Amino acid sequence: MITPSNANSGSREPLSPPARPGTGLLLTSTAVGAALSAPPAGSVFDHAWRPFPRAQAVAFNLGTVQSLAGDGPLEPKISVNGQLVPMSGKDGKSPVALALDAGVANEDGISFAVLEVEPNDDGELLKASRIEIVHSLNTTSREKGLGRKAIAHLTWNKGSVVRVRPMVNFHFLYVRVVPTSGGGLPRHFFL
Amino acid sequence: MESLPSTKWRHPWQTSPRWMAKAKQWGATIEPGFVDSLDALGDGQVLSPIFRATVEEQQKAGNPWENNPLTGKPFFSDPIFNQDATAVQTREVDLPLYLDPVIPMTFYGLGFDGDPGISVPQFFLDRGAAKVPTLQPNQDPNSLTPPKNLRLLRACDLWLHQPRLALTSDVELGDGPATGQSNVQQTLGVLSPTAGDVPRVLQGFYQPVSQQQIDALSGDFTEINFDQILIATVYLLSPPNTPIGSDPDGTWQPFVQHNLFWNLSWAQPQFRILPEDEIAGMLPVLAGGVAQHVINFLSASLNDAAQDAENRILANSLAGKFWTPTGGGHIGSLPVPAVDPATVATGLDKVKNAAALKAALQVQNHAAQLGPDFPYNGLLFPTAFLSA
Numbered sequence: 001m002i003t004p005s006n007a008n009s010g011s012r013e014p015l016s017p018p019a020r021p022g023t024g025l026l027l028t029s030t031a032v033g034a035a036l037s038a039p040p041a042g043s044v045f046d047h048a049w050r051p052f053p054r055a056q057a058v059a060f061n062l063g064t065v066q067s068l069a070g071d072g073p074l075e076p077k078i079s080v081n082g083q084l085v086p087m088s089g090k091d092g093k094s095p096v097a098l099a100l101d102a103g104v105a106n107e108d109g110i111s112f113a114v115l116e117v118e119p120n121d122d123g124e125l126l127k128a129s130r131i132e133i134v135h136s137l138n139t140t141s142r143e144k145g146l147g148r149k150a151i152a153h154l155t156w157n158k159g160s161v162v163r164v165r166p167m168v169n170f171h172f173l174y175v176r177v178v179p180t181s182g183g184g185l186p187r188h189f190f191l
Numbered sequence: 192m193e194s195l196p197s198t199k200w201r202h203p204w205q206t207s208p209r210w211m212a213k214a215k216q217w218g219a220t221i222e223p224g225f226v227d228s229l230d231a232l233g234d235g236q237v238l239s240p241i242f243r244a245t246v247e248e249q250q251k252a253g254n255p256w257e258n259n260p261l262t263g264k265p266f267f268s269d270p271i272f273n274q275d276a277t278a279v280q281t282r283e284v285d286l287p288l289y290l291d292p293v294i295p296m297t298f299y300g301l302g303f304d305g306d307p308g309i310s311v312p313q314f315f316l317d318r319g320a321a322k323v324p325t326l327q328p329n330q331d332p333n334s335l336t337p338p339k340n341l342r343l344l345r346a347c348d349l350w351l352h353q354p355r356l357a358l359t360s361d362v363e364l365g366d367g368p369a370t371g372q373s374n375v376q377q378t379l380g381v382l383s384p385t386a387g388d389v390p391r392v393l394q395g396f397y398q399p400v401s402q403q404q405i406d407a408l409s410g411d412f413t414e415i416n417f418d419q420i421l422i423a424t425v426y427l428l429s430p431p432n433t434p435i436g437s438d439p440d441g442t443w444q445p446f447v448q449h450n451l452f453w454n455l456s457w458a459q460p461q462f463r464i465l466p467e468d469e470i471a472g473m474l475p476v477l478a479g480g481v482a483q484h485v486i487n488f489l490s491a492s493l494n495d496a497a498q499d500a501e502n503r504i505l506a507n508s509l510a511g512k513f514w515t516p517t518g519g520g521h522i523g524s525l526p527v528p529a530v531d532p533a534t535v536a537t538g539l540d541k542v543k544n545a546a547a548l549k550a551a552l553q554v555q556n557h558a559a560q561l562g563p564d565f566p567y568n569g570l571l572f573p574t575a576f577l578s579a
Contacts, residue, residue, distance in 0.1 A: 045200040139227070139235065140229065140235030167225045167237070168516055173518055175577060185461070189456075191514075191572050
């Protein structure tokens with residue numbers, strides 16, 4: 001949009017272009033030059049489990065998990081100074097951050113935020129079940145009483161997290177399958 | 192001057208093609224996707240697939256290959272690599288998608304001057320491409336006159352290759368003890384993936400590999416030891432009146448048709464020891480004799496044994512399945528149309544008629560698009576995995 005210079009106004013400043021909606025480029029030509037502006041690229045999908053990097057920590061949008069016949073949906077907890085706190089914060093509005101340890105990353109500079117669940121003997125998750133988000137390299141489990149699901153991918157460089165990528169976008173339905181014949185390991189599915 | 196307008200959310204596996212002027216080739220980058228895998232023996236891992244490339248290839252694609260973003264040191268800065276520069280250039284390196292490798296693409300033709308066996312999406316027919324014309328008997332294809340303002344079409348598929356354990360079956364027909372009767376014995380086993388094979392992205396012409404026809408009694412049978420799934424197809428549309436048979440260059444217009452939109456989970460059925468009652472049925476005793484009715488009985492028993500063996504192969508197949516974790520949804524197409532367009536009515540309920548017509552138009556619009564709108568499609572969870 002070309003801004004009128006309004007030469008008849010003498011020493012008056014050029015008029016600023018009116019604010020206008022749009023997703024394209026805005027070219028403003030004034031008496032003092034041209035300016036090019038653009039809105040930030042990319043819209044946002046504010047999904048469940050979406051990670052937000054903090055200083056040596058990462059916070060998450062609320063995500064929930066429930067089993068077929070258990071309680072739920074259940075909110076995971078994060079350990080903060082040794083105390084388990086709901087991930088959305090004690091007030092439900094201030095997400096707590098998962099503290100990150102650079103020593104956990106592997107030789108490729110990769111680590112994960114992992115959701116861990118401890119179902120009961122029937123494979124169900126109840127309100128009293130341990131459901132926690134931890135910083136770990138272990139993303140699977142062979143144990144009947146422990147299920148794991150990676151929810152964020154962390155890239156490290158020189159002791160700092162340089163990139164956090166979400167690995168999941170939806171709340172979970174958890175199902176455990178224990179073989180009844182022929183051997184085999186328990187399987188934990190996060191659907 | 193170049194800038195990007197506001198774009199949609201970049202989903203996992205989102206493919207972005209671009210013309211690489213230095214390499215004079217089209218390349219693609221893929222937004223990192225992750226596969227949470229669980230194999231038949233209970234081993235699991237979470238990986239972003241890699242793209243296997245050479246240093247020389249990536250340099251041509253514009254990847255400067257200066258510093259490793261993870262270590263901060265120059266790639267191949269170890270003194271051992273300085274002894275042979277050629278070896279460094281041709282060395283193959285596995286680049287995870289989160290390092291943004293550029294994937295050089297090779298295209299196949301479809302449409303007017305392409306493979307007649309490949310159908311042309313309506314989306315491109317609406318934009319000036321044309322189907323392969325029907326030739327008259329003995330007509331020279333080179334004699335065809337392209338329609339005015341014809342736009343040529345090329346495509347390149349990008350797919351995910353997932354190595355896996357595979358089922359093997361070894362069937363032996365042998366003489367039985369003392370009685371001279373024959374026994375049929377089938378041994379099921381597990382074959383490892385090919386050494387060095389890893390989850391990776393491949394490009395070219397995607398042809399799903401079909402399992403060889405099962406001839407269970409012919410001896411050894413081995414399943415294919417990988418699964419594959421299409422990520423996206425990159426199409427290039429030429430400017431109008433481009434000469435027939437031209438190779439794509441920077442003047443062609445790219446389009447992407449995605450097949451994957453969400454991070455994936457993948458699993459194989461568990462490999463387990465067969466229960467006794469299943470094993471017992473696999474040893475039909477075949478009578479040796481000269482009478483016709485006995486020979487017919489032998490043939491029938493062999494057929495039964497063959498079918499038995501084939502059934503066991505199918506029942507214990509280790510073919511893996513991909514799915515999208517969506518919280519236990521039972522449908523893969525999102526969003527669900529509010530009204531079934533098949534029920535477009537002409538009755539007295541005007542509100543219902545209008546809603547049905549709207550849904551029908553939406554379906555029609557979607558059919559003319561190259562891909563679904565957000566929230567896209569997901570892959571359904573194979574409920575057979577829930578069997579204990």
